[in-house]
Amino acid sequence: MLIAATIAILLVMILGIIRGVVGPTLYDRILAVNMFGTKTVLLISLLGFAMGRPDFLDIAIVYALINFISIIGVLHFSDSAVFKHDPHDSGSTNKDA
Amino acid sequence: MDTIVSMASALCLLLGSFLCLSGGVGILRFPDFYTRMHAVGVTDTLAAAMILIGLMLQNPEGLVMLKLLLILLMTIFISPVASHALAKAAFKNDLVPLSDSNENKGGTESSIS
Amino acid sequence: MRDLFAVIMMTGIFGLLSASFFVAMDAVDVAFTEASVGAGIATLLMLTAVTLTGRSEDSERHKPMWALVVVFTTGGLLIYGTLDMPYFGFAEAPVHQHVAPRYIYDSMQETGLPNIVTSVLASYRGFDTLGEVVVIFTAGMGVLALLRVERRPGIDQIMADSIFYLMHERHLILRIVTKMLLPFILLFALYVQFHGDFGPGGGFQAGVIFAAGIILYAMVFGLNTARYVVNRTFVRSLSAIGVLLYGGVGVVSMLLGGNFLDYDVLADSPVAGQHLGILLIELGVGLTVAAVMVIIFFNFCGRRDLP
Structure with a gap:
């Protein structure tokens, strides 16, 4: 059952990568990274149990924290002025935010 | 007793995997950013909680149990907050939700390829 | 990809992925470092750098054809080099003969650390x-x-x-x-x-x-x-x-x-x-x-x- 759950999570990670590569807007990519992070936490916990090494849970905790911090970081910096005037920008929706 | 616990654990893991998969299909198939966000944000927390509870039912010893509990608490706090911040930032930067009335094709910003 | 922000997001995904890889290979400490450094702080510092420099890549003035050729040749040579290497996990491999046994067998007595x-x-x-x-x-x-x-x-x-x-x-x-x-x-x-x-x-x-x-x-x-x-x-x-x-x-x-x-x-x-x-x-x-x-x-x- 652990193995089945691991495989399911790996599948979901692949779907997430596809969305991250395709994903038309910036926020789609951030969403993909966020989902990828949560899935990595789960994957590492599951692998730790499947391989009988509960040490891995430390890494899962680090991931949960680091994922949060990097998402907040991305959003913090996406508020800044540089992200709003894009050189290729020609009358897009995010011009006057 | 043991069989009941292991059955419950397997059930939780199965449910978590199913929720994960439905979130994954959602992020790929839904039409615009907000719907994708809804698919992932809603399923993510419950799926993580289910899988972690499933692992907790595998009878680990003290410290491991504590760490699992810590991960569960963090996921419950962090995941919805991250979704909230993401949706708010997207809305504040004028990413228009897809609707019947507007011509917008659902979050296809022309600037970002 | 010209959008540097998207590049950083993909780098973050790469960091997460390689840490999962290290976990699967049982290298817990390396995975730990990759988790905290590669996926976490490196992404943040690159983001701050991008807010200083601007979001899109400059258009290049030359064709990077030769660089691509060099990269592919080097990569091909490296892969060719690995063909002679012993199998993964092979016990007689030179890397497992030199100092590794000393670390594995004696470090517990010498330093007392698990x-x-x-x-x-x-x-x-x-x-x-x-x-x-x-x-x-x-x-x-x-x-x-x-x-x-x-x-x-x-x-x-x-x-x-x-x-x-x-x-x-x-x-x-x-x-x-x-x-x-x-x-x-x-x-x-x-x-x-x-x-x-x-x-x-x-x-x-x-x-x-x-x-x-x-x-x-x-x-x-x-x-x-x-x-x-x-x-x-x-x-x-x-x-x-x-x-x-x-x-x-x-x-x-x-x-x-x-x-x-x-x-x-x-x-x-x-x-x-x-x-x-x-x-x-x-x-x-x-x-x-x-x-x-x-x-x-x-x-x-x-x-x-x-x-």
């Missing part, structure tokens, strides 16, 4: 680790020399800023959750620091996690508030104190009659000496890494906020 990676990193290969810490320290000094911002906000400015940030309803949920999480992040960093002898972890990872906590505070509550909390002079001296502590352990062990960084002489019995020495140098590594990360982030962000 985590072989820590004993190799801090004791057998202590000199290399000293070099790594000095490199990190030099990087911090380089950032200070190039990007230091001398505009020092007055206390009135700081108070006004923090009141503005506190009263401002923006990010309310984020603030509350951050306040709740921050003690756990710092506590977990300390756990990683001092539990590194027995489980995965150590100075590098702990320093990065500690710095990430401070960076989170700075992002959510504003840079000036964070600067008020974390004194800049203190952080700068802390980065030097870490290196000095590391080197000092080496000098003390020399004065006590051993070799440089030979911890056997630090206490009554060799094992106790090793324990003390490894604890001290891990502390030095942690201090330097945390201080340098905070310095880099504050200076990048301070430069961005300049009018």
